[in-house]
Amino acid sequence: MNAQIAPPPAAAGWQAVIGLEIHAQLSTASKLFSGAPTAYGAEPNTQASLVDIALPGTLPVPNRAAIRKAIQFGLAIGAPIAPHSVFARKNYFYPDLPKGYQISQYELPVVGPGKLKVRVDDGRTIEVEIQRAHLEEDAGKSVHDAFHAETGIDLNRAGTPLLEIVSAPVMHSAAEAVAYMRTVHTLVRWLGICDGNMQEGSFRCDCNVSVRRSGTEQLGTRTEIKNVNSFRFVEKAIEYEIERQIRALENGEAIVQETRLYDPTRHQTRSMRSKESADDYRYFPDPDLPPLAIGAAEIERERSALPELPQARRERYIAVLGLPEADADQLCSDRATADYFEAVLAGVPGQAKLCANWVLGEVAAALNENAVEIAAAPVDAAALAQLLSRLREGVISGKIAKDVFAAMWAGEGSADVIIEARGLKQISDTGALATAIDAVLAEYAGQVADYRKGNDKLLQFFVGQVMKRTRGQANPQQLNELLKQKLAG
């Protein structure tokens, strides 16, 4: 690993300080405190129960699955899981928050401090400290455009479980922040605790940005960019905000602590509201919910069920399987791909590089072209393993293997069936090969003479002609050897 610890270049004597609050929607069937469904895209208010719309007399009952998923995340970042954590009310008024408070966690979150290794695009590896992760419910959605004098409220999303993952202010460039966000994104999907769908808002982030003079310790006044839901937007928003703050400070202006919105059409941030009553949410323990107790046995159960994590798997692919870093990175970008790769490898033992090439090459290209997820690929791992075995055994050439793969993808059957049906077996029979070579050499006697005078380049020409004659089925290695023999002869 090339972990040279060079700080990112500071813009003209300034250092940016960035912390992210990532909201990951936990993939549960029902809400955090009610039995209403969480499916995306339902008709407005059809998934809002009595609890979600805050009818008087209703009481919240937490969802066991949401809590288990929070524990899994905590274990994956090496954080302590609180034996007792407390749900608190965060009080504010907004029409899409029916109770007038959001149930969140404040002083005692379920997940304590942990850390995550993050590989930045420039090749550095940084360790990002995560201060905490806590459970909270989402608010509803306000619809402003569809009505004239009113705002429409859809409470389907109200009560959806979120895990808010709060990093320390330890990142110093937009690139570092995005790399961290991607790492968290990979991790939550890997664990299966969040679908990571950013278009649907299942994974979004608030960016806290400040700048200070290089070499100084004290943090500058920060601004918060709310609800950014793509990696590119996070990068653009942070870059813009860093520049805006540096320019303001260099002009002798002060930074106002405020919430800003990112406008993706202009790549700018603009002030949303200044925090006149700076974060005065008057948190207090929710009297409806006694403390959440998580026993050691339960934590151990989750720990033992934890999958091998992306970082560990990546390192194993490099150290044990001997794969290049780039291959390991790509294979471990999501668990389905890594699992598929390993299932293929199980069928072609010892051929890690060959399997990686195919998974990242032919398979990835076909998935991309057809917009299919790897789990739904028409060529499953066992089928690909059979194809690669035939390739290894010399039954077919690499070129033919690609054709067979395309046919498999199109549903024409297994590798063996297609090879048999199309008569694609490589000609490894020396006699048959020799006949084909003799015919070619006889046909191109002039070129044979040139070759023998030292024009080595003609070898490829002969290879091509024999391949043509054998419809690509000649074993290339054998062909080369035999051809050289005959030409020498």
Add this chain to the structure above:
Amino acid sequence: MSIDSATVRHIARLARLAVAETELESVRSDLARVLHLFDDLAAANVDNLNPLAHPHDQVLGLRDDVADQPDRSEELLALAPAAQGGYYLVPKVIE
């Protein structure tokens, strides 16, 4: 603990309560009396006590992740002062 009129205005605003200027002083002195009680509580010795988040010594009960609540939107939307196209309507909120 004392409390001034500015603080009363601030918390009234946070709670979206319309406290008239003429009422400010009486609200302030009521609140001051309540806060005085907290001063008494704060004087108690709690050296050997853990912070308490809930008065009952009980553990939170959990439910299984089952989406068993039916769609009652028609019935619930009918309770609202205004609704249209499946949405609850509220006075225009400008972002």
